[in-house]
Amino acid sequence: MTAYWAESAYVDGRLAERVLLDIEGGRFANVRPDSPTGDAHILRGVTLPGFANAHSHVFHRALRGRAQGPGSFWTWREQMYGVAAALTPDGYLALARATYAEMALAGYTCVGEFHYVHHGPDGAPYDDRNAMSAALAQAAADAGIRLTLLDTCYLAGGIGEPLSPVQRRFSDGDADTWAARAADFRADPERIRLGAAIHSVRAVPRKEIPTIVAWAAERNAPLHAHLSEQPQENDACRAAYQRTPTQLLAEAGALGDRTTAVHATYVDKSDFPLLAAGFGCFCPTTERDLADGIGPARGLADAGVALTLGSDGQSVIDPFEEMRGLELDERLLSQRRGNFAVGDLLAAAGAAGHACLGWPDAGRIAVGARADLVTISPDSPRLAGIADPLAAAVFAGTAADVSNVIVDGQRIVSAGRHLSIDVANALNAAIEAVTQ
Amino acid sequence: MTAYWAESAYVDGRLAERVLLDIEGGRFANVRPDSPTGDAHILRGVTLPGFANAHSHVFHRALRGRAQGPGSFWTWREQMYGVAAALTPDGYLALARATYAEMALAGYTCVGEFHYVHHGPDGAPYDDRNAMSAALAQAAADAGIRLTLLDTCYLAGGIGEPLSPVQRRFSDGDADTWAARAADFRADPERIRLGAAIHSVRAVPRKEIPTIVAWAAERNAPLHAHLSEQPQENDACRAAYQRTPTQLLAEAGALGDRTTAVHATYVDKSDFPLLAAGFGCFCPTTERDLADGIGPARGLADAGVALTLGSDGQSVIDPFEEMRGLELDERLLSQRRGNFAVGDLLAAAGAAGHACLGWPDAGRIAVGARADLVTISPDSPRLAGIADPLAAAVFAGTAADVSNVIVDGQRIVSAGRHLSIDVANALNAAIEAVTQ
Numbered sequence: 024m025t026a027y028w029a030e031s032a033y034v035d036g037r038l039a040e041r042v043l044l045d046i047e048g049g050r051f052a053n054v055r056p057d058s059p060t061g062d063a064h065i066l067r068g069v070t071l072p073g074f075a076n077a078h079s080h081v082f083h084r085a086l087r088g089r090a091q092g093p094g095s096f097w098t099w100r101e102q103m104y105g106v107a108a109a110l111t112p113d114g115y116l117a118l119a120r121a122t123y124a125e126m127a128l129a130g131y132t133c134v135g136e137f138h139y140v141h142h143g144p145d146g147a148p149y150d151d152r153n154a155m156s157a158a159l160a161q162a163a164a165d166a167g168i169r170l171t172l173l174d175t176c177y178l179a180g181g182i183g184e185p186l187s188p189v190q191r192r193f194s195d196g197d198a199d200t201w202a203a204r205a206a207d208f209r210a211d212p213e214r215i216r217l218g219a220a221i222h223s224v225r226a227v228p229r230k231e232i233p234t235i236v237a238w239a240a241e242r243n244a245p246l247h248a249h250l251s252e253q254p255q256e257n258d259a260c261r262a263a264y265q266r267t268p269t270q271l272l273a274e275a276g277a278l279g280d281r282t283t284a285v286h287a288t289y290v291d292k293s294d295f296p297l298l299a300a301g302f303g304c305f306c307p308t309t310e311r312d313l314a315d316g317i318g319p320a321r322g323l324a325d326a327g328v329a330l331t332l333g334s335d336g337q338s339v340i341d342p343f344e345e346m347r348g349l350e351l352d353e354r355l356l357s358q359r360r361g362n363f364a365v366g367d368l369l370a371a372a373g374a375a376g377h378a379c380l381g382w383p384d385a386g387r388i389a390v391g392a393r394a395d396l397v398t399i400s401p402d403s404p405r406l407a408g409i410a411d412p413l414a415a416a417v418f419a420g421t422a423a424d425v426s427n428v429i430v431d432g433q434r435i436v437s438a439g440r441h442l443s444i445d446v447a448n449a450l451n452a453a454i455e456a457v458t459q
Numbered sequence: 460m461t462a463y464w465a466e467s468a469y470v471d472g473r474l475a476e477r478v479l480l481d482i483e484g485g486r487f488a489n490v491r492p493d494s495p496t497g498d499a500h501i502l503r504g505v506t507l508p509g510f511a512n513a514h515s516h517v518f519h520r521a522l523r524g525r526a527q528g529p530g531s532f533w534t535w536r537e538q539m540y541g542v543a544a545a546l547t548p549d550g551y552l553a554l555a556r557a558t559y560a561e562m563a564l565a566g567y568t569c570v571g572e573f574h575y576v577h578h579g580p581d582g583a584p585y586d587d588r589n590a591m592s593a594a595l596a597q598a599a600a601d602a603g604i605r606l607t608l609l610d611t612c613y614l615a616g617g618i619g620e621p622l623s624p625v626q627r628r629f630s631d632g633d634a635d636t637w638a639a640r641a642a643d644f645r646a647d648p649e650r651i652r653l654g655a656a657i658h659s660v661r662a663v664p665r666k667e668i669p670t671i672v673a674w675a676a677e678r679n680a681p682l683h684a685h686l687s688e689q690p691q692e693n694d695a696c697r698a699a700y701q702r703t704p705t706q707l708l709a710e711a712g713a714l715g716d717r718t719t720a721v722h723a724t725y726v727d728k729s730d731f732p733l734l735a736a737g738f739g740c741f742c743p744t745t746e747r748d749l750a751d752g753i754g755p756a757r758g759l760a761d762a763g764v765a766l767t768l769g770s771d772g773q774s775v776i777d778p779f780e781e782m783r784g785l786e787l788d789e790r791l792l793s794q795r796r797g798n799f800a801v802g803d804l805l806a807a808a809g810a811a812g813h814a815c816l817g818w819p820d821a822g823r824i825a826v827g828a829r830a831d832l833v834t835i836s837p838d839s840p841r842l843a844g845i846a847d848p849l850a851a852a853v854f855a856g857t858a859a860d861v862s863n864v865i866v867d868g869q870r871i872v873s874a875g876r877h878l879s880i881d882v883a884n885a886l887n888a889a890i891e892a893v894t895q
Contacts, residue, residue: 088845089847338855360528418527
């Protein structure tokens, strides 16, 4: 049993003071506000539940600051494919390890990796056909955070279009082969869980979708899909199928309470009820970086969709930026302020994010829950003078203000440093290897 | 003579390596790339010219994280007025000192303060009728950054509307009285310069504007004005004057090469040529926070307007966020990427920003220019793995990554700490005093 004492902590939807936290077997055994410190480890400042990064393409970290020239989402995608083409299992491991460690520094205790770089550069499987999945699992273990491996089915270069050469390594050929390979990966229910992803209605033909849906249902596993990130996807889907991407997924049985629609930037209002049982993952920093636009976050939430957040393209790794981005981009759209309460934004990055990744027992500081803790330094000039530490964190906090991170009871970040990885050096080396 | 040696530095629009910088009398006496270190002070990482914060309402710092509930710009303004009502010369000094010190930590070496809290709470002048201006000058001197005091004329509560009670302390009654008071303030040409501001066409009747214009012209001083921040301003101006706010200012002679139009969020395309000779100050973090919307930055720049940047409402104090905000918000508007080159964004925060505040000799690392330097730590995980340090700074840097700041040859920030002010504690104390 390990004990921590938090100066203040976010418990049951409100800030509690002087909270004694006993941890046993990686879970909270006791959560006691208004307690003396005893001999517990002291966490100064405000302590929050761990953040879930519900949508990550980890290798995009190599593109940060590199692909900012004129163009669109589609020209950016060509640059991204350049990095995808350079990945090897070892290179993927090194890049993912360093990037997951950067996520740990920022307060992410769990990541959902939307993983589709499955095979060798020419499309031929590796000897271990899950070598790339194994690299991600090892990377998360090394960085100390939990992983939901969202094994992604990617079969086509567009609706009715063949794969481009670089896309060949993403494809298993058909959904049955994808399903067999994905089923073959050995997860670790305590730290690494398995989910499924339909890359998009662009990359998975309609007839293949039910196989992926059934695979996820058999395992009671999360099912994610990129949805209406760009107007072109909507146009192509309507032209091919006379339906919106949302309608297509709904008819294929892909929308339910284990489903996360990622982006949903251009979903139609009439689609909202179809998505209401599940999750909607917004990626504000990426959607701004990629010039995607601003999705209908408030509208989806009003329809019942549980919003979650992801760092996606890694142009920024900062859960605080994502939380306030959800609210601030809605302001740009609506010219109204206060669209989401602070608690809603914390839930999106916390409990809802973990739930959409298949960890309903994380993201809360409560007896029985997984013992994830993120402490924000009380010394930051950015947060000074703000009476409400929760509003301070959400509206003014940054990754740089995270001092301490605990995952499943294990401390992985202390005094703002990762305890086992020199993150900047690891990133430098890993990115150099894939951008030569 | 003091010598610094920068590992790399932004000189003449490009990155130079191993740059020896001799400083004499607060200016660069030599700028020599490819030099040995000698016995110079070493600046590790990338060193940029100082940033200019072209639009600041310093007391809004007390509102950070406090006024985020439902509403609009206009309901937020009521909360802002609550703080304005609580200011005293001593309280203003303490809050401005701490906030300018936070700006220094972020790399701002100069601030343009759009200052209109001139008088006592009931509107009666203080014994020293420039007591509030003097507080700002003292605050900037204490924090170590230069100040352009934009003495702001504020006479009405709206077009044809009386002042509200809290607005009385903003008003000098008429522009002649404003001009006499403003002229009476003793600046310090080396550190504190004086400029004029027309608060807006809402707060200054048309007939009073030429007096302010003449005052600024006599002194060859900067002239700033809030312009079309909200659609309501446009509507009210058209209703009262049958003109856009830009047309009104143009006819009053207020638009020229010393003029900065602040926000310009809702300027009409037909207004662009009228603004072309001057500056346009965007405040991306504030315009997002206040739900203002996204202004036509690229369109104005194409028309010839020199863009600059300001932290305005202080919801964030981070020049890197402002720089990339200009580009990223344009992406949300246009669905195109790469609207501004990295050099354009650095110029907006650097040389152009200083120029619009009346310091044309600052914002560049060049012989004869003011010796302002901002060094970004090479150890930040946020910036790791990015080949181009300029793109890294602009697209991934944060205030937390600034390690060293020099203003007019004086080092004010070292190892990320302000050398004379405990910034977080100063902010805590100053804000507590005005929010009781």
